[in-house]
Amino acid sequence: MSTESEQGGDPSEGPDPADHPDPADHPDPADQPASAEGSGRADRPERVDGSDGSDGSGRVDGSDGADGSDGSGRVDGSGRAEGPGRSDGPGRSEGEADATLDAVMSERRQLLNVAYRLLGSLADAEDVVQETYARWYAMSPRRQEAIASPGAWLTKVAGRICLDLLRSARTRRERYVGEWIPEPVPGRADLIGGWSGDEGDPADRITLDESLSMAFLVVLESMTPAERVAFILHDVFRYPFPEVAEIVGRTPAACRQLATSARRRVRSLPGLQPPTARHARVVRDFKRAWEAQDLDAMIGLLDPDASAVGDGGGVVAALLHPLHGSVPVAEYFVDLARRAEGVSILERTVNGRPGLLLRHEGATAAVLAFDIVDDRVVNVWAVRNPHKLGPWQED
Numbered sequence: 001m002s003t004e005s006e007q008g009g010d011p012s013e014g015p016d017p018a019d020h021p022d023p024a025d026h027p028d029p030a031d032q033p034a035s036a037e038g039s040g041r042a043d044r045p046e047r048v049d050g051s052d053g054s055d056g057s058g059r060v061d062g063s064d065g066a067d068g069s070d071g072s073g074r075v076d077g078s079g080r081a082e083g084p085g086r087s088d089g090p091g092r093s094e095g096e097a098d099a100t101l102d103a104v105m106s107e108r109r110q111l112l113n114v115a116y117r118l119l120g121s122l123a124d125a126e127d128v129v130q131e132t133y134a135r136w137y138a139m140s141p142r143r144q145e146a147i148a149s150p151g152a153w154l155t156k157v158a159g160r161i162c163l164d165l166l167r168s169a170r171t172r173r174e175r176y177v178g179e180w181i182p183e184p185v186p187g188r189a190d191l192i193g194g195w196s197g198d199e200g201d202p203a204d205r206i207t208l209d210e211s212l213s214m215a216f217l218v219v220l221e222s223m224t225p226a227e228r229v230a231f232i233l234h235d236v237f238r239y240p241f242p243e244v245a246e247i248v249g250r251t252p253a254a255c256r257q258l259a260t261s262a263r264r265r266v267r268s269l270p271g272l273q274p275p276t277a278r279h280a281r282v283v284r285d286f287k288r289a290w291e292a293q294d295l296d297a298m299i300g301l302l303d304p305d306a307s308a309v310g311d312g313g314g315v316v317a318a319l320l321h322p323l324h325g326s327v328p329v330a331e332y333f334v335d336l337a338r339r340a341e342g343v344s345i346l347e348r349t350v351n352g353r354p355g356l357l358l359r360h361e362g363a364t365a366a367v368l369a370f371d372i373v374d375d376r377v378v379n380v381w382a383v384r385n386p387h388k389l390g391p392w393q394e395d
Contacts, residue, residue: 104136104150111158113208117232118162119169120182120217122391128165132158152243159229159247166225177314179322181381182217183388184367187349211236212352214369214381215269223262230255231262270373275353279372283354286370286377287345293337295330302326303376308333313385329380357392364392 108129115125132154136144147153173180210216211232220228226248233239233247234255241252241259248255282301289297308329312318323329343365348357356368367389371379383389 104133104154107151107154108133110151111154114155114232114237115158115162116185117211117217117220117236118159118229119165120220121388122183122185123387124165128158128161131161155239156243156247159233163225163229163248166228169225177312178318178320179309179311180221180313181309181311181383181388182214182221184214184350184355184369184381184383184392185212186391187352208236209274209352213371214351214353215371215379216266217351218379218381219265219269222265224258226250226255227258227262230258231266234259235263270378275372278375279370280347280354282372282375282377283356283370284347287347287356290333290337291345293334295334298330298333299326301377302329303373303378306377306379308380308382310382311385311388313387315386316384318382318384364389367392 111129111132112125115128116122119125119128135157136150136154144150220232223231229248230241230244233244234241241255244255244259245252248258250258286298286301288294289301304326305324306326306329308319308323310319319332323332343358343360346357346359348355348367350356350367350369353369354372355370357364358366358368366382366384369381369383370377371381
């Protein structure tokens with residue numbers, strides 16, 4: 001079975017003193033432009049899902065604006081790793097240095113989770129984390145020692161790099177062939193516990209699991225970069241607005257308004273609830289109807305206003321424009337099944353929700369994510385761009 005359609009084609013701010021720096025120190029590396037090439041990618045950090053791959057949709061590309069934090073620590077009891085602060089003497093003992101290194105490296109998974117939800121791309125998130133660590137290690141030990149909270153510094157730098165990338169993403173997306181869908185990740189969310197901040201109304205919170213769903217990531221694409229950063233950092237990762245303001249470059253009150261605006265968009269999602277066993281059954285029934293080329297059964301599983309979106313990135317053939325309506329969507333999938341040869345359909349967890357994976361000749365050909373409301377499929381997102389399927393090739 002092939003997921004190809006008839007159309008496809010080839011794509012063708014100043015130095016941060018970091019509390020009390022020594023004037024002899026070099027300029028803060030956090031002020032330097034982001035560069036994937038200068039980040040030492042030979043030692044690639046752990047991905048959100050522990051896998052490897054690239055995305056083909058743009059790397060950390062020389063954007064500016066990420067400066068270093070002033071070293072102020074978190075005050076909301078969030079449980080993030082904190083550094084030991086300044087030593088009292090001219091230097092740190094070996095134990096203090098080891099503790100700081102542990103505090104810095106323990107933030108890697110946290111940074112990846114933040115960056116992926118901000119960018120919708122594992123590969124871009126990986127590059128952001130690599131660049132963030134490169135800026136940390138480019139500082140002198142004295143400058144590092146002046147930072148009371150390495151975790152807060154790293155998050156501030158990574159957040160600003162992501163903000164720069166989001167600002168440039170609209171131009172890149174305009175050149176993207178067909179529809180752009182966030183990069184799917186295998187399995188469940190990388191659920192990191194330990195956030196205990198209680199600022200604001202708990203009703204304004206989004207769980208990590210909810211924030212990983214494809215429907216959630218897609219609606220994030222409709223937000224401005226500042227809205228997205230303010231919303232994700234505050235509502236998902238529990239950062240207080242004063243800290244968000246340092247990243248976004250606006251006042252805490254302005255960031256609160258940004259998050260409120262973004263929250264209205266998210267609340268419009270009818271399917272933003274935890275997946276249930278019935279969701280898995282709906283996807284299984286969709287798979288069976290697809291394999292059997294049963295048009296009526298598939299129409300019955302689809303919401304009357306269902307839509308299907310494909311993403312081939314101009315690398316492989318895929319739907320160039322969304323399909324709308326249960327009948328056109330069902331007819332499209334049935335027609336694909338009729339033209340399929342040697343394609344197997346497997347049930348998999350995609351972005352924490354039931355989904356499907358298509359394999360052809362031992363390679364992953366597509367990953368399908370579903371939005372299910374009231375036991376009907378409302379949206380189907382089919383990612384075929386091979387640059388977005390790296391983690392799935394090891395399935």
